[in-house]
Amino acid sequence: MQKVYFKTFGCRTNQFDTQVMMSKLKDYELTDDELHSDFIVVNSCTVTNGADSSVRNYISSMHRKNPNAKVILAGCGSHSKGESLFEDKKVFGVMGHSEKENINTILKHKEAFYQIGDLEHIDTTIVEEFVGKSRAFIKIQEGCDFACSYCIIPQVRGAARSHKEETILEQISKLASNGFGEFILTGTNVGSYGKDHNTSMAKLIKKMSQIRGVRRIRIGSLEPIQIDDEFMELLKEPWMAKQLHIALQHTSDKMLQIMNRRNDFKSDLEMFQTIASKGYALGTDFIVGHPGEDDKEWSKAISRVKELPLTHVHAFSYSKRDNTASSTMKPEIRGNIAKDRHRELTKIIQAKNYVFRREHTSNLEVLLEKGKSGIYSGFDQYFNKVEVLSDEDLSSNWVTINDVEVSDVGNKAKFFT
Numbered sequence: 001m002q003k004v005y006f007k008t009f010g011c012r013t014n015q016f017d018t019q020v021m022m023s024k025l026k027d028y029e030l031t032d033d034e035l036h037s038d039f040i041v042v043n044s045c046t047v048t049n050g051a052d053s054s055v056r057n058y059i060s061s062m063h064r065k066n067p068n069a070k071v072i073l074a075g076c077g078s079h080s081k082g083e084s085l086f087e088d089k090k091v092f093g094v095m096g097h098s099e100k101e102n103i104n105t106i107l108k109h110k111e112a113f114y115q116i117g118d119l120e121h122i123d124t125t126i127v128e129e130f131v132g133k134s135r136a137f138i139k140i141q142e143g144c145d146f147a148c149s150y151c152i153i154p155q156v157r158g159a160a161r162s163h164k165e166e167t168i169l170e171q172i173s174k175l176a177s178n179g180f181g182e183f184i185l186t187g188t189n190v191g192s193y194g195k196d197h198n199t200s201m202a203k204l205i206k207k208m209s210q211i212r213g214v215r216r217i218r219i220g221s222l223e224p225i226q227i228d229d230e231f232m233e234l235l236k237e238p239w240m241a242k243q244l245h246i247a248l249q250h251t252s253d254k255m256l257q258i259m260n261r262r263n264d265f266k267s268d269l270e271m272f273q274t275i276a277s278k279g280y281a282l283g284t285d286f287i288v289g290h291p292g293e294d295d296k297e298w299s300k301a302i303s304r305v306k307e308l309p310l311t312h313v314h315a316f317s318y319s320k321r322d323n324t325a326s327s328t329m330k331p332e333i334r335g336n337i338a339k340d341r342h343r344e345l346t347k348i349i350q351a352k353n354y355v356f357r358r359e360h361t362s363n364l365e366v367l368l369e370k371g372k373s374g375i376y377s378g379f380d381q382y383f384n385k386v387e388v389l390s391d392e393d394l395s396s397n398w399v400t401i402n403d404v405e406v407s408d409v410g411n412k413a414k415f416f417t
């Protein structure tokens with residue numbers, strides 16, 4: 001049997017897509033040895049120019065190290081760089097996102113192929129990824145309808161489209177009856193779920209919560225404008241994880257405008273304060289160093305960050321991506337300045353997180369993952385990591401912690417029966 005090696009670049013969605021392809025291979029064997037495989041499927045990422053270079057370098061290195069393998073380009077890069085790599089004969093084949101589920105047939109091509117497909121397709125396979133035996137990530141939608149200036153995703157993953165509600169619920173029921181208690185909903189722009197099926201994220205979550213065994217529901221990320229009254233109603237429910245990740249990307253209105261975002265600081269602040277007053281921890285994504293972020297805008301932005309009740313942040317330093325509006329914008333921000341801003345922002349949120357954890361030391365419902373030498377770790381309802389010392393095997397168990405030792409680096413507890 002011929003062997004196939006998968007190389008995955010980029011985000012969690014790409015990792016899910018690799019799983020879809022792997023699950024469809026019937027006449028081939030999977031291998032983890034890239035040097036002796038017959039096919040190398042490169043599930044590529046194209047989010048920045050740097051990501052493109054990494055993919056290109058990997059392909060070249062494989063030509064040297066395993067010249068007999070047929071290299072197939074899949075993933076987001078097939079939609080941005082596929083044509084040129086194919087024309088330059090750097091890859092044997094190119095397959096677009098919509099072709100993933102046909103991989104078993106595609107690999108049988110005797111001649112070089114360019115099969116880019118379309119960006120409207122949604123896979124019939126719903127992928128789950130498991131953490132231990134009790135947390136599952138479920139991908140519920142694909143694509144994005146926004147047009148943020150710095151982002152190439154809508155061009156390479158297409159418009160937002162959702163998986164069918166019945167398929168998602170069926171999948172969750174199956175997992176819940178097998179002992180999974182926490183579900184994390186993911187996708188390219190998760191909060192847009194349902195728009196194309198005349199339903200909503202809130203309705204899906206309500207239905208999920210009625211499935212026996214579903215104990216906690218988390219949403220990967222939401223956009224501020226996706227939080228409507230129907231969603232706010234859910235916040236009082238006991239099965240909602242008490243942490244939301246709402247992607248603001250910036251706190252200066254000028255920068256939000258430049259980035260072509262749909263949120264503004266005044267309403268973001270109001271929303272964050274309302275949600276925090278309901279006992280929620282709040283995380284966000286933030287891009288530092290985007291063109292136009294001069295000293296004045298940065299100092300405004302950082303003083304606004306201090307006003308927000310934030311507990312977690314994913315800070316990114318802006319990195320250029322050709323064919324996006326931001327790529328030609330001026331003035332660009334020097335890398336060392338972006339680095340300093342990144343550090344400043346992260347430090348502020350770490351301090352806020354510490355204060356939050358000191359104020360939340362009891363009734364922590366922690367779902368523990370695998371342990372080592374009697375130390376188990378997992379996340380509480382506020383998405384803070386807790387390390388638990390115990391003499392019994394607590395892997396994949398839920399524990400309620402009422403006494404936690406809080407330090408600036410994390411939470412620790414003991415659990416003895």
Ligand code: SF4
Nearest residue numbers: 144146147148151153
């Ligand atoms: S919301 Fe903006 S940043 Fe996120 S995928 Fe869509 S266009 Fe890109």
